[in-house]
Structures are given as C-alpha cells and as structure tokens.
Amino acid sequence: MPTGAGLRMLCANPASVGVPMYQEREEPSARRAVPDAVRSGPFHRALSEAVDHRGLSLSRIRAHLAARGVSVAESTLSYWQRGLRHPSTPRSLEIVRALEAVLGLPPDSLVVLIGPQRRSPGDDHRPSVAELRQSWAETCSLMDELSESPGAEGNAKLDVVTVVDVLTLTGQGRTSEITSTMVVRAREPGADGFVVTHQDEDGTDMEATTVFATDGCRRGRVRRSTSSPGMVFELLFDRSLAEGETYTFAFTLRLAASVRSTCFHRTVRARMSAYLLRMRFDADAIPARCVKTVREREDLAPVVSEPLHPGPGATVSAYFEELDVGIAGIDLIWE
Numbered sequence: 001m002p003t004g005a006g007l008r009m010l011c012a013n014p015a016s017v018g019v020p021m022y023q024e025r026e027e028p029s030a031r032r033a034v035p036d037a038v039r040s041g042p043f044h045r046a047l048s049e050a051v052d053h054r055g056l057s058l059s060r061i062r063a064h065l066a067a068r069g070v071s072v073a074e075s076t077l078s079y080w081q082r083g084l085r086h087p088s089t090p091r092s093l094e095i096v097r098a099l100e101a102v103l104g105l106p107p108d109s110l111v112v113l114i115g116p117q118r119r120s121p122g123d124d125h126r127p128s129v130a131e132l133r134q135s136w137a138e139t140c141s142l143m144d145e146l147s148e149s150p151g152a153e154g155n156a157k158l159d160v161v162t163v164v165d166v167l168t169l170t171g172q173g174r175t176s177e178i179t180s181t182m183v184v185r186a187r188e189p190g191a192d193g194f195v196v197t198h199q200d201e202d203g204t205d206m207e208a209t210t211v212f213a214t215d216g217c218r219r220g221r222v223r224r225s226t227s228s229p230g231m232v233f234e235l236l237f238d239r240s241l242a243e244g245e246t247y248t249f250a251f252t253l254r255l256a257a258s259v260r261s262t263c264f265h266r267t268v269r270a271r272m273s274a275y276l277l278r279m280r281f282d283a284d285a286i287p288a289r290c291v292k293t294v295r296e297r298e299d300l301a302p303v304v305s306e307p308l309h310p311g312p313g314a315t316v317s318a319y320f321e322e323l324d325v326g327i328a329g330i331d332l333i334w335e
Contacts (some may be wrong), residue, residue, distance in 0.1 A: 120167035139230025216249030265329030
C-alpha cells in the first residue's frame with residue numbers, strides 16, 4: 001500500500017472544573033514508593049519500571065498526558081521504555097516532566113536520567129522505503145527510472161506533515177479504491193512534485209490499477225513492476241514550492257483486480273504530525289477483527305496493537321499522532 005514519503009498511504013473542558021479529565025485517586029503511598037531503577041537508571045529501564053509500578057497501559061498514560069495538555073504518540077512512549085528511542089528535544093523534556101507527574105514520581109527523577117545526548121552525523125538520515133520494508137525492494141528500484149540522480153533519496157525536498165487515507169472494500173474483502181490526501185512541507189526551495197511508491201497484496205494485478213490525480217496535482221510518469229505487485233508514479237505540482245511552504249494534494253488508486261486485503265500500512269520515513277486511516281467495508285463483509293498497529297520495521301512485532309470496532313456505515317478508523325519513523329496502519333483478520 002502507499003507509504004508516507006514514498007507511500008503504501010485529524011467534550012467537556014476539564015479546565016472548567018479545575019480537574020484533569022483523566023485524574024485518578026492515588027493512594028497516599030503512591031508517590032513515596034519509587035522503583036529502584038528510577039534511582040539509578042538507565043532512563044528506559046526507569047520508565048519501564050515506573051509504568052509497571054503505576055499499573056496503567058500506555059494508552060491510558062497517553063490519555064492522562066493529553067488531559068494535562070501534553071500530546072505524545074503511544075509508539076513514542078513504547079520506544080522510550082524499550083530503549084529504541086531517547087528523549088532528545090526541548091519538547092521531550094516537557095513530556096518527561098508530565099510523565100513524572102502521571103506516574104507519581106518525584107519531580108525531575110526521570111529528567112536527570114536522560115543525560116546529554118551526542119548527535120551523530122547519521123541522526124538526520126531518513127530511511128528509504130526499502131530499508132523499512134524489505135519486501136518492497138523490487139518495487140522501490142523503479143524509483144531510479146523517475147529520478148534525475150539514480151540512487152538519490154526519494155522526495156528529498158519534502159516532509160510529509162499529515163495524511164488521510166480512505167479505502168473502500170468490496171463484498172469479497174478486496175480493496176477497490178484508495179484515496180489519499182497529503183499535506184507536505186518543503187525542506188528547501190524547488191520541490192515541484194511527489195513520487196508515490198505503492199505495493200499491494202501478492203496476487204494483485206497492477207496492470208489493472210489506475211492512478212487518478214484528483215486535487216492539487218497532475219499525474220506524471222507511471223512505472224509498474226513485472227515481478228512484484230507494485231508501482232511508482234509521479235504527481236506533479238503546477239509550481240515550485242518555497243522553502244517552508246506547505247502544500248496539499250490528493251490522488252486516487254482504483255484497483256480492478258485485487259485480492260482480499262489483510263492490511264493497509266503507511267510507511268513513515270520521518271516524523272509525521274498526524275495520520276488518519278479509514279476503511280469502508282461492505283456491510284456483508286466485515287472482518288472478524290481489525291487491529292491498529294505501529295511497527296518499527298516490517299519484520300518486527302508491533303509496538304502498538306489496539307483493537308478497532310467498525311461503527312455505523314461499516315467503517316473503521318485509526319488515528320495516529322506524532323508518528324515516528326516506522327509503519328502504521330490496520331491489520332485485518334477475517335476468520
């Protein structure tokens with residue numbers, strides 16, 4: 001399926017009563033009982049033990065943080081407590097301090113464990129789609145045919161800010177249409193288009209898949225793989241963007257010969273502000289289970305796995321905030 005930078009493809013006001021929406025009563029000893037790792041570190045172990053000690057799920061912790069006006073992705077919390085990522089920005093310190101309050105820890109007990117972080121030359125590297133999804137390597141190789149510099153990073157002048165993907169499935173559980181609306185921001189002047197990488201389920205006939213540019217762009221060159229159910233295609237803007245400028249465009253894929261869908265995942269190559277995925281099922285063909293997932297790479301187990309429940313109109317939605325590099329989407333279990 002489309003990817004984020006190459007593609008697979010937003011109550012009551014608790015402040016009005018002066019109490020956070022998700023505030024829970026704490027036992028008097030909650031703040032005195034501090035896990036050993038919080039006293040000695042390292043940060044990820046301290047956070048993990050504090051989460052276990054508090055007895056809250058990451059989704060519940062995220063809700064507590066949101067009630068305090070602090071937004072963070074559940075996947076980010078998971079990465080931190082597993083040592084796969086490390087708080088390294090001023091905004092991260094705000095999140096960590098809010099975590100201390102939610103977890104019932106003394107002020108700065110986690111902050112002091114972060115320590116100085118050395119930034120290596122590779123920290124700004126944006127992984128390619130193929131690095132995150134090795135099964136897409138054959139499809140991704142087609143990008144060189146559309147590049148003036150074969151081997152160069154795809155869409156290097158653009159950051160993907162927000163994406164909305166809407167899928168329509170048939171009575172046989174096959175994806176018949178994918179509509180994607182994307183908001184991008186120019187990293188440097190001169191960006192005038194976006195290259196989409198799309199790979200479908202094995203057995204899908206990509207020759208029967210048609211690309212339509214629907215808003216803010218026009219279709220350019222299209223290349224289909226002869227050895228994988230994948231394709232790459234250009235979407236051309238009418239002008240070049242200035243540095244820092246945001247731009248919105250949309251396109252639709254119509255699949256005339258797909259197979260029953262088992263998932264839809266977007267590959268995220270750099271931090272993304274928000275991602276909304278909606279899947280519209282036939283009322284007579286709704287999966288037994290739908291699961292919202294986030295993975296660091298295609299071959300790894302999910303760091304986020306949450307059940308989803310189709311609502312009226314046989315539609316299921318997954319919303320992701322502040323996504324880190326990885327793969328986000330919905331898994332479908334039919335039986």
